[in-house]
Amino acid sequence: MTGRMIAIVGPSGVGKDSVMAGMTEADPRLLVVRRVITREADAGGEDFESITPDMFRKHEAAGQFALSWGAHGLQYGVPASVHDQIRGGHDVLVNLSRGILEEANRCFPRLQVIALTANPDILAARLAARARESAGQIARRLKRAANPIPEGIAFLELDNSGCLSRTVQAALDHLYPVRA
Ligand SMILES: Nc1ncnc2c1ncn2[C@@H]1O[C@H](COP(=O)(O)OP(=O)(O)O)[C@@H](O)[C@H]1O
Numbered sequence: 001m002t003g004r005m006i007a008i009v010g011p012s013g014v015g016k017d018s019v020m021a022g023m024t025e026a027d028p029r030l031l032v033v034r035r036v037i038t039r040e041a042d043a044g045g046e047d048f049e050s051i052t053p054d055m056f057r058k059h060e061a062a063g064q065f066a067l068s069w070g071a072h073g074l075q076y077g078v079p080a081s082v083h084d085q086i087r088g089g090h091d092v093l094v095n096l097s098r099g100i101l102e103e104a105n106r107c108f109p110r111l112q113v114i115a116l117t118a119n120p121d122i123l124a125a126r127l128a129a130r131a132r133e134s135a136g137q138i139a140r141r142l143k144r145a146a147n148p149i150p151e152g153i154a155f156l157e158l159d160n161s162g163c164l165s166r167t168v169q170a171a172l173d174h175l176y177p178v179r180a
């Protein structure tokens with residue numbers, strides 16, 4: 001049985017990376033995609049492959065990304081190796097832009113989308129506490145917080161304003177429903 005691509009989406013600071021980490025800790029069936037990003041290697045936060053914009057363009061032109069997009073002045077890529085992981089039967093978690101979901105839906109037949117939400121004041125507080133971005137960058141991230149999920153894409157919405165472990169459990173229950 002092939003696996004599924006599971007996209008975790010939502011505004012900056014909502015908890016995408018935290019929820020994905022909690023899900024893999026709780027369930028070893030899940031793998032997390034290590035994204036390729038034109039961000040300084042020591043920026044902190046998620047585990048990612050840091051790459052220069054020039055190398056990113058070369059990787060992109062060589063077909064080394066299953067998906068790629070730009071946001072926040074950065075370029076993001078999902079390594080094409082995810083296709084092998086999925087063919088190998090793994091369910092694969094990835095932090096995606098809402099703007100790339102239509103393309104993802106075309107590329108990954110069994111795409112599942114989990115859209116996280118949180119109250120705006122909570123988003124602002126979390127981004128300030130994470131301290132990976134400057135105040136100006138945080139303000140720009142908050143401006144795109146309300147970007148919608150494209151029409152026609154099925155998704156489960158989970159509010160991550162509260163306890164992280166409850167969000168993680170709700171996501172796992174959705175993906176792996178217990179059959180009576
Ligand atoms: N449910 C939660 N309750 C409290 N803090 C959270 C919760 N989810 C995430 N956080 C914290 O909020 C910050 C942003 O989370 P992160 O996972 O980096 O979000 P995203 O990947 O969506 O930008 C981090 O400091 C993280 O520890």
Ligand SMILES: O=P(O)(O)OC[C@H]1O[C@H](OP(=O)(O)OP(=O)(O)O)[C@H](O)[C@@H]1O
Nearest residue numbers: 011012013071076095096097098099144
């Ligand atoms: O189009 P959007 O849905 O707004 O998403 C744009 C980008 O924002 C997030 O980036 P990143 O993971 O670097 O930032 P975050 O951890 O602060 O969300 C997300 O992973 C996308 O790459």
